[in-house]
Amino acid sequence: MANSNSSSLSRRSACRHKRNSNPAKPLRRAVDVAGLKDVCQVAVRSLLRTEEAFLSSLARINDIVLQPLLRTDSDDQKGKEHMKLLLLLSDRYHALWDRTEENYKTLKQKYNTSESSLTVHDIYIILKKNLFLEVYTQYFTCFTNYAVVHGFDRAAKQTSGYWKTNKKMLKQLLAPSISEPTISISLHLVLHESIRSQVQQYALILTRLNENAEEVDEKNLVSDALNLYVKLQNFISQSLDEASLTKTLWGSLGSKLVSSLCIPERRLQEDSKCVPVSISTGRFERVLLFDDLLVLQGSDFRSFDLKLVWVDPVSPEKSTPTSHSLRIITPEEEFLLSSKEAQHKAVWQWKLNQVIRQRLDEKRDFPLWGKSEEGLDPCASRFSTYTFKSECRFKNAVYEGEFSWGKPHGKGTLKWPDGHNYVGDFKEGLEDGFGICLIPHSSEDGYDCYKCHWSEGKMQGYGICEYSDESVYKGYFKDNLRHGFGILKSPVSTKHPFKYTGHWDSDKKMGYGIWDDIESGQRYIGMWQNDQRHGAGIVVMQSGACYQGTFLMDKMTGTGILISEDDSVLEGKFTEQLKLDGKGKLTFQNGFTLEGNLNNKAGKDRQTQGVLNTTSKEQDYGITRRLQLGLDEFPVEKRWQGIYDPFFEFISSGCREETEESFLGIHVQTSKELRKSQEYLFCQRDSEEISGKIEDVLEALYECQDPESLQSYLQKALNSSQHPFGKLLKSLSAVFQATYSGIGANWHLLHMAQEEVKYHAWKIWEFYRNFTHVASKQKGKPLPDTEEDTEGSEKENPYTLILPLILPRFHPELFMLYMLYHEKEDAFYWQGIVRLGLFSDTKLLEFLEVQKNLWPLKDLRLTTNQRYSLVRDRCFLSATECFQKIITTVDPREKLGILLKTHEEIETIVSRVMEKEYKLPMDDLLPLLVYVVSRARIQRLGAEIHLIRDLMDPKNEGGIYDFMLTAIESCYEHIQKEEIRLYRFP
Structure with a gap:
């Protein structure tokens, strides 16, 4: 063989032979x-x-045998x-x-x-x-x-x-x-x-x-x-x-079989011709066990990589008296190896297990068949790669990951030739747990990317889908379809951008939902069926007008109410362009009404035939402004059931940790690679101070029973995206923003928003109570105090424990509705504040008819003119500063505390003037409160007062807090009076 390798070896051999051609010299000394x-x-x-x-x-062997062999040459x-x-x-x-x-x-x-x-x-x-x-x-x-x-x-x-x-x-x-x-x-x-x-x-x-x-x-x-x-x-x-x-x-084998199986490293370990076994699949007659393959031979042959072969002995009671069997399990096939002799079964079982174990270890025993490893069965869980061939959902897919008893089980990756792939958790051969799935589009470039929880091979529970058109769905799935609560949003760059926040059923919009048409600037709030507006609905327009009526198959039907930007109300039957056609009633803001035929012919102005009624009473003024929509049409307990249901299911399941991700969309244990891809709904992966693992949650709720530690824990929990409470609150705040922010900031929706906030507080309170009962049940011990809370008890309740913690999430949108609703009243109030602000302290006290013996200025030896010129904004300064703190908190309970503190501060100042403890009667208190309110100059006081009134704890009704709030309401109304707003200096 004339090549470099053989020449090099020949030269090396020649040198070595020359070096060793002379026999070694005799040993230096003879030894007995x-x-x-x-x-x-x-x-x-x-x-x-x-x-x-x-x-x-x-x-000698090198020169005589090895070197001549290396010099041979072959072209094939x-x-x-x-x-x-x-x-x-x-x-x-x-x-x-x-x-x-x-x-x-x-x-x-x-x-x-x-x-x-x-x-x-x-x-x-x-x-x-x-x-x-x-x-x-x-x-x-x-x-x-x-x-x-x-x-x-x-x-x-x-x-x-x-x-x-x-x-x-x-x-x-x-x-x-x-x-x-x-x-x-x-x-x-x-x-x-x-x-x-x-x-x-x-x-x-x-x-x-x-x-x-x-x-x-x-x-x-x-x-x-x-x-x-x-x-x-x-x-x-x-x-x-x-x-x-x-x-x-x-x-001894045919050339086709040899060419397929024969490789230098492969060794035969057992042959059914030597140790007889039969195969349950009739077309194969011989079993060959190699150190890496199990081969079934017949008219053709099948080979199985030993890394993916499991041996399960058939129990004696299931075997026949004349047959001893082994069940062979592979990813796509199962068959029996049966022998008539028990010792033959034992040989095959021992050999198979030993060779499989060595194959998994990727090394042979040393020596090859010693006793040191005898009886050590290979593990059931393995990591390997396999290409599915049979007709099934996985056909032609390559799986790389963990197996158990022939089925994908654990972490793994599936890749199909067309680009479809899945990476995530498997259980007993099917996708189960968290996984990411890419599905290509045949008609266009791009993929749909699903990041979801799976169960028995289907998307079940919470997940995210990023579609090829760049739209994104975040919500719940069932049987691979969008089902339950979810948000679907298209990119702004699309032709008709939109956002839907609501409920789904079998991949269709169904139930209560919010639709934002970004192109037209309209928002639909109401019921859906089969992807169409169907049932009661409200349309809010960017101009401030809104419509409430009934929709049938995405079209308006029956009568409806249209509230225009100037608060006039039009009742009747409307066209798709929100034009009244036929009989209707128009109620003006001042209470006047017009009833008759209101037609709108093409190209012409509106023609009206009807009766104008101008006999409205003074108290009817502004009645259209107080009109609230959606309260009867959308009961608050039915609006967002799709958000609450998964939490109730989770609690009713016993808060099992393995179901946590599916129900709540909160993943606790996931590999680092998958965790990076989990963009859970409203769950940014920031550093958290509190554990979201369900066993830690239950333990903490069981231990935190005193009000202070419980409130501290719940505050952290509600701010944590990893905690079930935090997940729930973020979902609720997101749908609240979707409904009432932007276009939805319409004062006719205030009462809908206000009752939602209170309802959310009650539901979170209910979840808290349910969690604590689960915790006590798991502990096997009752809670330290298991008495049921009653509305009139002194214990913690939703208004004292939950509402103060969640209100900051809803306050921006909610307070904006209050400001819009009370905009005119606050405008009148502010005119009065501006007028009163022109007075000096003493002049204002005189104007408000505050008794002079209550003035904190009588120790000043000044004339009236001097007092007017030198003293300003000094009276009751501490009370004024205290009252101004009402805008520094969103908690109604704290706001009421500030009102009470203001009252106490006024009485303290008066007592110091009177040089004795003095309790102000209402006739003296109200003028002083008007003085303090006017000097505090809180611009949106009407919105603040009504927010407190609507959200305060019902237990406070009729008490001191209610008294103080009523007093402030009287001050607010007094400042709005025309004689104050239009007062001119003499």
């Missing part, structure tokens, strides 16, 4: 072995003699593959040779210079036993690989002329007991017998040394090395036997 007392020196001499002969043998592919194996064998051969020669020279030098000082630690087959083990196992692995594929047979044919000429030299390398072998057998024997014998010599030397060693440490060292060389002998014997059986098998 029988008389030598030091067993170590005896072992060293024996080892040196053995190595001299072995090195000489290696040199099979010959080239054989040559690669032979080159690798030659490398391992020379590595073994180099290792032996290097250590031989080192030991010989030590022996010649310091024979008497040699110890066990100088014997390299002991000290470097692991290195020797490595070179010998590598050599015999390469040797058997070459032998298995009939490499020696092919080499013998290619070099037959050379061997005829050098037959005598080849025979000299064989043992005398072998007579007239074939060339291939001769090559096989020459290249392994002497090397195998050398290992036996090492074992023999160590055996003698072990028998004569006296010191415990040395004996243990020698014994360990001896055991290793004995195992190496077993390994060599077993590897040669396996190679022989495998080579014989390849020679």
Whole structure:
């Protein structure tokens, strides 16, 4: 073979042969072995003699056999593959040779210079036993690989002329007991017998040394090395036997089967022809077990990677009296291996489990079949890659991940050829848990990306879908369809941008929902059916006008109410363009009404025939402004049931942690890669101070029973996106903004918004109570106080515990509605504030008819004119500053406390003036309150007062807080009076 590799090896061999052609010089001194007392020196001499002969043998084999083989040449592919194996064998051969020669020279030098000082630690087959083990196992692995594929047979044919000429030299390398072998057998024997014998010599030397060693440490060292060389002998014997059986098998099988299965590293481990078993699938007649495959042979064959083969013994009660079976489980097939003899079943079970375990460990036992691993079954959970082939949902998909008993189970990835893929959790062969799925579009570029919780192969529970058109859905799924509460939003760049916030059923908008038409600037609030507006609905327009009526299949039907920007109300039947056609009633803001036929003909002004009624009473003024929409049409308890239902389901399930993600959209345990992709609804992954794991939640709620610690915990929980309470609050605040912010900031929706906030507080309170009961049930102990709260009790309730914590989330939108609703009243009030602000303190006190004995200025010795000019905004300053704090909090309870504190501060100042404790009667208190309110100059006081009144705890009705709020309401109304707003200085 004229190539660089063979030339290099030839030159290397020539140099080595020249170096070793002269026999080693006789040992420097003769030693009488029988008389030598030091067993170590005896072992060293024996080892040196053995190595001299072995090195000489290696040199001769290299020159006579190995180098001629390397010089052969072949043009066919099979010959080239054989040559690669032979080159690798030659490398391992020379590595073994180099290792032996290097250590031989080192030991010989030590022996010649310091024979008497040699110890066990100088014997390299002991000290470097692991290195020797490595070179010998590598050599015999390469040797058997070459032998298995009939490499020696092919080499013998290619070099037959050379061997005829050098037959005598080849025979000299064989043992005398072998007579007239074939060339291939001769090559096989020459290249392994002497090397195998050398290992036996090492074992023999160590055996003698072990028998004569006296010191415990040395004996243990020698014994360990001896055991290793004995195992190496077993390994060599077993590897040669396996190679022989495998080579014989390849020679007995058809060429098609051999070409598919035969690789140099593969070894036969068991054959049903030797240990009979039958196969439950009738078309296969023979079972072959290799070290990496299980093969069923018949008219064709099936092979199974042992990494994905599980062996399940059939219990005796399920077996027939004449059959002993093993159930073989693979990702797509299950079948039985049955035998008539129990011992045959035991052999196959033991062999299968051992080979599977070794395949999973990606290494063979050493030796190949020892007793150390006997009885150790392979684990049921494995990590591997598999391509599905049968007709199923996974056909042609490549799965990479964890398996258990033949099915994907745990973390994994599925990839289809068309680009469809899934990465996430599996359970018993189906997607189950959190997962990300990409589904390509055949008609266009792009993917739909689902990040969702899965159950039994379908999207179930909370998830996110990012569609190829850049629209995004965040909400709940059922059976792969949008179902329950969810938000669908299209990008602003689309032709008709929109946002839908509401309920879904089988992928269609169904139930209560909010639709924002971003292009037209309209918002629809109401009922849906089959993706169409259907039922009661409210349309809010950007101009401030709004319509309430009934929709049928996305079209207006029946009568409706249209409230215009100037608060006039039009009742009747409307067209799609919100034009009244036919009989109707128009109510003006001042209470006047117009009833009759109101027609709007194309291209002409509105024509009206009807009756105008101008007899409205003064108290009817502004009646249209007080009109509130949606209260009867959309009961508050039915609006956002899709948000509450998952929480109730979670609680009713016993708050099981494995259901937490599906119900709540809060994932606790996920791999880092998947966690990065979870953009849960309203769940930014910021650092949290509180645990959201359900066991921690229940423990905390059970432990936090005193009001202070409970409020502190709930405040953290409601601000945490990882906590169930925080998740719920963020969902509720999002739908509140979707309904009442922007276009929806319409004062005719105030009462809808206000009752939603109170209802949310009650529902969160209800969840809190349910969670605490679950916690106490799991603890097996009752709560410290299990009495039910009543509305009139002094205990915590939704108004005192929950509402103050959640109101900041709703306050911006809610207070805006209050400001719009009370805009005119606040405008009149502010005119009065401006007028009163022109007065000095004393002039204002006189104007308000505050008794002079209550003035805190009587100690000043000034004339009236001086007081007017020098004293301003100094009276009741502490009370004024206290009252101004009402705008610094959103909690109605705190606001009421500020009102009470203001009252106390006024009485304290008056008591100081009177020089005695003094309780102000109402006739004296009201003027002083008007003074303090006017000096505080709170611009939207009407909105503040009504927010407090609507959201305060019902327990406070009729008490001191109610008294103070009523007093402030009287002040507010007094300041609006015309005589104050239009008052002119004399």
